[in-house]
Amino acid sequence: MAKNALSTRRVEGIGEGSLAATFARLLQLASEAVVAFDGAGRVLLANDQATSLLPHREAEGLAGADVRTLFPPAGSTDPEAPFSVDALPFPVDGTPTVVTMASHAGEAMRLRVRCDRVQAAGETYVAVALPAESQSLEERQGERDLDDLRRANKRLAGALRIVLDTLDSRDVATLFSRVLEEITQTMDADATIVYLAESDGFHLRGISKSLEGARVPHFMAYGKSVETLATRAGHALRLRVKPPQPQELRQGKIRVSEVVDEETREILRIRRSLLPPFASFFAVPVWFGGHVIAIIEVGWSRPRPLDTDDARLLDSVAHYLSVQLMGAFSTMRQQRAERLNQRGSELREELLDASEGDEDLASRAEQAFAQAAEELDAVYVRLEQNVHQSVLVAELPVTGMRAVPIDLDAAEEGHVEDDVAVVPVLAGTDVYDVLRDLGEPCVGALVDAGKLAGERRCCLVLRPDGAEPLDAGELAFLGTLAGDVRDIFLGEERREKDKRISQALQTGMRNVLQHVDGLTAQGIYSSATESAFVGGDFYDLIRLPGRRACVIMGDVSGKGVEAASVSAAVKTALGAYSWEGLAPARMVRSLNEFLLGFSRIETFATLFVGIVDLAAATLTYCSAGHPPAVLVRAGTRQMDLLDVQSGVVGAFHDMEYRDGVATLCEGDILFLYTDGTTEARSPSGAFFGEDGLRDMVSAETAGDFDGLLDRCLARLDDFTGRNLNDDVSMVAVRFDELG
Template sequence: LDTVLNQLVGTLDASGAAIYFSESGGFKLRGVSKELEDSYLPEFMPYGAGIPTYVLRESRACRLSIQQDLEGDRVASGMFMDLDNRSKHLLRVQDMPPYRSEICLPVFYGTQILGVLEVGWKRPQAPLAYDVNVLEVICDYLSIQLVGMASSLRSRRTAELGRSLNVLRDELFAYLDDPVAASRAVSAEICAVLNCHFCPVEYDASLDAYVIDFEGGSRVALPDDPEKLFFSTTAPAARLGAGPDGFGASVLGGTSAEDLKHVRITRVDESMPMGGWLRAHGLPCQGLYVDTGIEAGRPRSEGDGKHSSDAIVPASVAKGPTTRALLLRDGSQEPIDDLEYDYLVHLAHDFELIYEGESQKREERHIAQTLQIGMRNSLGDVPGIATDSVYLSATNSALVGGDFYTLIRLPDDCAVMILGDVSGKGIEAASMSALVKTALTAYAWEGAGPARMARSLNSMLMGFSRVETFVTAFIAKIDLKAGRATYCSAGHPPTMVIRPESMPLGGGEARGGEVELLGCQSGVIGAFEGMVYETGAFTFAPGDMLFMYTDGTIEARDRTGAFFGEQRLRDLLLSVSGEGVSGICGKVLGELDRFTESALDDDIALVSLEFLRGRS
């Protein structure tokens, strides 16, 4: 973005350029030209304020003249004039751009507003209509790129918040018996990630009132009970930024504020009475109020709804971080957005489970959810093949990942088995795996062989110039009549053919159990143009099994750092294969769970096929 803005400034002989993205609650600065790096620019302008709001309402490029009223060396007030319709409008000092004249125009993608672009001059002048036309053409071109960029920024923020949640979970577990240290660690992490002030709200017995402790310095007494101040009024809408493109939707997971049993979270902003009171007392005036539902030495206020309780909880029982707190930002900052709100809801949910002694329930709930996710990876019903599978995602915040598999029934007693792993974790990997799975399924129905399917997918992924994703996959085309299969293993861990110990009908020499590794290997898909993909083949008899897995299986580590490894997997499969295919993946997963002590750190997909027909 900065590169584009620098080029615009040079082309139009301007003094600077900036771009704001339309986000939850207002416009956030996302890029500046190098000329403005040392200049003041508003970091955030809420809807209803500043030049971006005016331009959005006009829905056109605007040529503006900026006027500043000075008191000494300080800007006291300002206004801007629309040179096209000669209208004048007041401008808050904090929303003042560093220009005397500018062109400001909206950037749309279809009907969706993406943001506004400002190009300005520090000298008074009337911007040319030709310059406006140039910028309009550039914005039309940029809009396609900006859609992807907005999504990328949101994904990056999602990943950042997801990592922070993992850190906070560790902190809460680490300081389970030290609530003071837990409160200190949690508040420090929240302040760093959300760029806010963490202000405990505590009961002061000497004042018989609740007070706000602002950064360990000033203590300001609240005018009333927190229950009446924060929960007797309607908070701002929780989904201000939601749009048809889904930018405003939660992507951190399925937990919502309604799922919380004790913790309550409500928004605070300048439009609310409490926000105005905070501003009048010189405190940051927008953010969130959090009530953990724990009360030390004092009964809950009456009228507390579902959280009402007449019991006094002794201080010795009230373990955990600060029971009440305000997370506040200055009026010049953006309000807490929906993604950050969901982040705190998830943190509150974890807090409840941990401090109620329900950590085990959380794990069971997580496993149930991941198993449900795994069921979406369906294995089709193919006569002559019995199946077993399991999928477990290591991404706690999203419960989805990049591993996928499918079994496709084709005519003439044929089938195609696909198991793949898209690089990365979470929602991005899951969305890409859906695309890859759909493409491979289409290639299978076209009758393509495994190596050709891999080549076609590689060409498709290389065509996405902005997608830095690669795929490992095992693709097998199975002929049940012939008892033969061809396959392509593209950067994937070697698939195993299990030939269990058996006794032939009518006597004869018994066949000892063995596990054969399919050794024909090719490179990953989506990394390089012109990658060569080779075809391998194997035969199978009735009772033989095909066992496929993603790399998280053999790369699982125990507490000493040792890998689970290929040999340990082969020995395990040979020992349990005599019991049939049903449940074999669950047995492998159970052994992995014991080996890692329930600390798997990668997505895992396991699939096993038993051939009920084949070469005798």
């Protein structure tokens, strides 16, 4: 069996040979007179209370007697006549009936009788009788019925409160705090826990107040806990944790517990660290779109019977909550992403301040990684490279300075972007095994910013064993920080390089689209400055290795030759960045620092930078304050706006830039333009606007691709009376050969 895998075994049930004996023993424990008889009226079983209460002639007990001798039918009935349940003085549908008959002493006796057919081999009935004058059992039954009614009303009222309180709610705090308390109160439970599904397993996302400070598993990997059983069953499970055996207690720490499935009687062996602090609990799967998106655990600290009706009620609540949880889950992810983005910006600003002041940048970078680890509820462990012995050493939180078995080159294979690597540290890796055996935190990530200032800058960000792994957003947060550290360390060198690029290549003012196999492209420029052939608008198409290309369009503030000189420098710098293999957002971020560091330039620009991967049929882009590009779909002529937006370039150091991704199909047309297009005015002062742009693109892309932009410019000239207020540039790219 695989290590840590979930194991089960079947408990032996009551065998057929012992069934009669077991049933007879149960009858003796009952305080009422109980008689079981078959379809022929023959008594099969009877308890002592029936023998003492019911009149009979058999000296050796009631077994084998005709039930009609115990409960004489009304009127005269031939005892030799065939037996019929319809002739009995009470119904056999479970309805209570008062029957008058003679006692052992021959006196009239009133009995309260209930009889019903039971599921057994053949035709079998069970009758329960007690003196009608004895109200104690009836009263107790009435009290039980009343308690059941009250309990059912409480369950229904609690479920209704959950529905009403969370209707259309997207507030994560509401769903992960108040709802848990509502479920706990509704079920008369001790506590409630909720886990949400991620790509690697179920992550703890909420506990009721009574569990604050208690040991609750933070993460359940797929296939190793009760989530597997709940998913396989498809409904709420009734589970009971068996207490440890004396020999287990004598052996010391208990690592595995046995859990009984009350429905199937299976015994499940589960790691104790993956179980909630309950003795009895429901494990309720929450389904959405054919997948389990959450597990709700409702439990009690002491063993208790769990009702199937309660399990059904929890399934109903989970069915309702699925949509609410999905919405809240998305909101929670968005809030977490925003928080990490904000924290990343703050750390980057602190690093920039350190680089511009007298503070030691290396020490400040270490502090930034330590603060990032704290944000992720993890610890920061700095790694130092001993180049002479080819090992990495670390000051571990528990055991101190140790050599750590990490081969950086092997670990980073497939995880490196822009010379920065973030590699998850998960169960099964050598690093995890070594750290776990030392009792150290062992789940997290290896972060490597590369060699900077003559030293390898790498570290570990770790959580304790059993904690949830870092998710994709958290890994990206660490990667962005590592990239910022690298950029700032290399900032002075990069700025000097960018200055040389700007000064040496300002002559590249002409907008020329290179030929790229698999693409057909055309561009057009019209200056608002009379008799000018250059200005602040620029565009480019650059052929890159590996069936890739970079398409650029930008608009620098200002007009004429002054703006064109900046445009040429910006365009050339972007071309150089594209050959370095940078992602669009990273290209724009580098350009932003270049413009801000180049003191002779006091301007800003809007940009669209896209990397076309013809083999993968994708367009990765960064739109920095630029009007959204339009992607016209082949066949349907549908127009999609590429509207993932970032801030302008060259204005502020702390501007954030994001990448967007679009999937391409053959025949699709990418339409780029500057804001001079939509801001063009008619002689009456009306703007051409986005509506005019959509109408123009829709109409003209329906015709031949050749001459597309000439026709668009002619439309603008007709609209403005050939009087543009701003430069106009347009580029159209058709994707001919993909895949």
